[in-house]
Amino acid sequence: MSLFVVGTPIGNLEDLSFRAVRVLKEADYVLCEDTRVTRNLLAHYEIKTPTISYHQHSGLSRTDQIISWLKAEKSLALVSDAGTPGISDPGAALVELVRKECGEEVLIESVPGPSALAAAISIAGVGCDRFLFLGFLPHKKGRQTMLKQIVASEYPAVVYESKHRVFKLLNELIALQENFQVTICRELTKKFESVYRGSPEKLLAAFEADAVTTKGEFVLIIGKEKKQKTK
Numbered sequence: 001m002s003l004f005v006v007g008t009p010i011g012n013l014e015d016l017s018f019r020a021v022r023v024l025k026e027a028d029y030v031l032c033e034d035t036r037v038t039r040n041l042l043a044h045y046e047i048k049t050p051t052i053s054y055h056q057h058s059g060l061s062r063t064d065q066i067i068s069w070l071k072a073e074k075s076l077a078l079v080s081d082a083g084t085p086g087i088s089d090p091g092a093a094l095v096e097l098v099r100k101e102c103g104e105e106v107l108i109e110s111v112p113g114p115s116a117l118a119a120a121i122s123i124a125g126v127g128c129d130r131f132l133f134l135g136f137l138p139h140k141k142g143r144q145t146m147l148k149q150i151v152a153s154e155y156p157a158v159v160y161e162s163k164h165r166v167f168k169l170l171n172e173l174i175a176l177q178e179n180f181q182v183t184i185c186r187e188l189t190k191k192f193e194s195v196y197r198g199s200p201e202k203l204l205a206a207f208e209a210d211a212v213t214t215k216g217e218f219v220l221i222i223g224k225e226k227k228q229k230t231k
């Protein structure tokens, strides 16, 4: 009957809302990316609802099964490994499909919660009333186009990055020779949460000097240094 799209913690297991706990308990199934990750969260809250994996490689039979459960008045909760489903993860494709296949027959309800995007912006302190969110930059095709969008944007650009690619991105930003100011939010809500700010050159030097700082998960906010107004 309902598909609940549930935001879950991005690191700190305490960041699950009361409503999310109730919805996850009451659902017939929890659809998740990696069942091991979600079972860990559910165990923390003593939630016994069965988990079903749903990820980018799930085939048609799995999506057909999900649609038929919904049409049979089952209640499903969709979660991702961390954060809000649908933001740079497989959740978006499932929600799109359910809207298309089930129309108004199935209610899709949001149970909002943490997101790395919102968490990063909330503590970066760089004036993000407006921003350009690019998710993960493509590894090859389309990457240069997105870098050009970052250069052209009048608003800070927010990107997700894996630990291996932070170096690559900082080097690319240096090569573009713009006066970028980059804020790197690492391991948000976790023990080693940290925020680094500076030019790509400064950040690269700091990261090269201390490999520990490049461990974990990252959100980068790429803005440009404001030009001083002349009288």
Ligand code: SAM
Binding pocket: 010, 011, 080, 082, 083, 084, 085, 086, 087, 088, 089, 114, 115, 116, 117, 159, 160, 161, 162, 185, 186, 187, 188, 189, 190, 217, 218, 219
């Ligand atoms: N849907 C999720 C959300 O709402 O935050 C994002 C999913 S995306 C597959 C995962 C990426 O989000 C990571 O590679 C990293 O860039 C970012 N991320 C997730 N958790 C994070 C954390 N605790 N600290 C910093 N970045 C994080």
